[in-house]
Amino acid sequence: MFGLLTEDRQRVRVYALSGELKESPNEIPIPPALGYDVDEVAYVVNDARVTEGGATVAAVIRTAADPSPRPIEVDLQALQRELVIARGFRSFMRVSVRVRGRLLGGLIFCSRAPDAYPPAEVSRARQIADCVGLAVSHQRLAEEERQSALARERAAHLEARVAQLRAEEPEAKNRPRIVGDSKPWRNALGHATKVAVTQATVLLTGESGTGKEVIARFIHRSSNRAEGPFVALNCAALPEQLLESELFGHEKGAFTGAIAPHAGRIEQAAGGVLFLDEVGEMSPTVQAKFLRVLQEREYQRLGGSRTLDADIRVVAATNRNLKSAISQGSFREDLYYRLAVFEIALPPLRERPDDILLLAEASLEEIGRSVGRPAAGFSEEVREKLVAYPWPGNVRELRNAIERAVILCEGGLITSEHLPMGIVASSPVPTPAPAAAAAAAPPATAAMLVATEREMILQALARAGNNKSKAARLLGLTRAQLRTRIEKHGIDTEA
Secondary structure (H helix, E strand, O other): OEEEEOOOOOEEEEEEOOOOOOOOOOEEEOOHHHOOOOOOOEEEEEEEEEOOOOOEEEEEEEEOOOOOOEEEEEEOOHHHHHHHHHOOOOEEEEEEEEEOOEEEEEEEEEEOOOOOOOHHHHHHHHHHHHHHHHHHHHHHHHHHHHHHHHHHHHHHHHHHHHHHHHHHOOOOOOOOOOOOOOHHHHHHHHHHHHHHOOOOOEEEEOOOOOOHHHHHHHHHHHOOOOOOOEEEEEOOOOOHHHHHHHHHEEOOOOOOOOOOOEEOHHHHOOOOEEEEEOHHHOOHHHHHHHHHHHHHOEEOOEOOOOOEEOOOEEEEEEOOOHHHHHHOOOOOHHHHHHHOOEEEEOOOHHHOHHHHHHHHHHHHHHHHHHHOOOOOEEOHHHHHHHHHOOOOOHHHHHHHHHHHHHHHHOOOEEOHHHOOHHHHOOOOOOOOOHHHHHHHOOOOHHHHHHHHHHHHHHHHHHHOOOOHHHHHHHHOOOHHHHHHHHHHHOOOOOO
16 A cells, blocks of 8 residues: 655555555544654554454554564554455555655555564565655656646746737827836736736726826726726816716716716726726725725715616726825725735836836837827937936836927937936936945035036026926926925026
């Protein structure tokens, strides 16, 4: 008989039994009365017989560690009943089977003769057990290789599916394409492909401009709801009452100005996907109402009493830390767990530098078609600066910078003078590790950076004739951001 130990090491799972046995249980417990550790190399049981009461088996045992015989008595179980009573076996020899020193189980030999296994037989049995252990090791290695091959096949299939979906992606006007081959981006696309075929609610997290709506549309096109609508709603763009109306709809007379019934985005997205951007900006009232949509799959219009079915799949996105918002009491914990059934964290552009030039080239091609005068390309200096810049605004900032450059270059080669000044000032020198940077940076570095920023602002104001809006555009900033920096540096713009 050949058996392997179960994980708890309290039972033996029988894998092979020679001869035809009437009862052959899959697992048998190790009798505690044997009084030996399962790690015991070998033991021999002699003179096994059923006791007078018929409930136990009495025998004499010798172990490799203690060769002196001692009596034992174990409970009569199905296997012992078959072997001792039905088949009349009197002697048993068990040797352990190991693989790379780890105990797997054991081989048990049976004989109808008493005292059938002298020490010499134990030595021969252990040689057989070593051969069995080697065969098991080869079988397990083969199984591990098979599992690895299946995993590689699944990964290749997933990669092919992602590539197919990207190739089939429609190039809609003003809709960014999925571009990028870096590992973080491929991981995000792989997760999106896996969850797309399910009905699970998805939460997309990441900084602003990392492409959350792009991934949401990718999930929609890859799902069985692809024929249904994709309806997007920015929760941060509307005040509370208007957000409620846009999300749930309203009946005529529900509030001042509601002169006709209005179907909300949930109703418009029936059979498709509802994309909620900046979901962390929902008010507590709207959160409570939307939680019911996710829990019960039903809702009511504002001012209505009729319950409507919510046949939607929800994909939500946020650039906020919702767990922090939960601890601050501004976001419901139960709603978070309803939304984050499957969470995908999108990497910022600075963590996927290999994709920067790919995205820049794609943006250059798309914007060139839209403005009617495509640029001739990027200078080598511009390429270096694009890769060196940290892109705090991520892909959205990159696209805006390329669009500005295409307009300014008027069909020629894009050079540094066509880029926002913040990008021009970026250094291609890689950032050192924090500890090294602290050791290497001179004490005046901070002051130098402040002076450089002040000088750039002064130059931009001079070129713009003190027009703050124009100067902000030259610097790649908003007017509000420029005003903050002017106040910070104490610059007198009236002089």
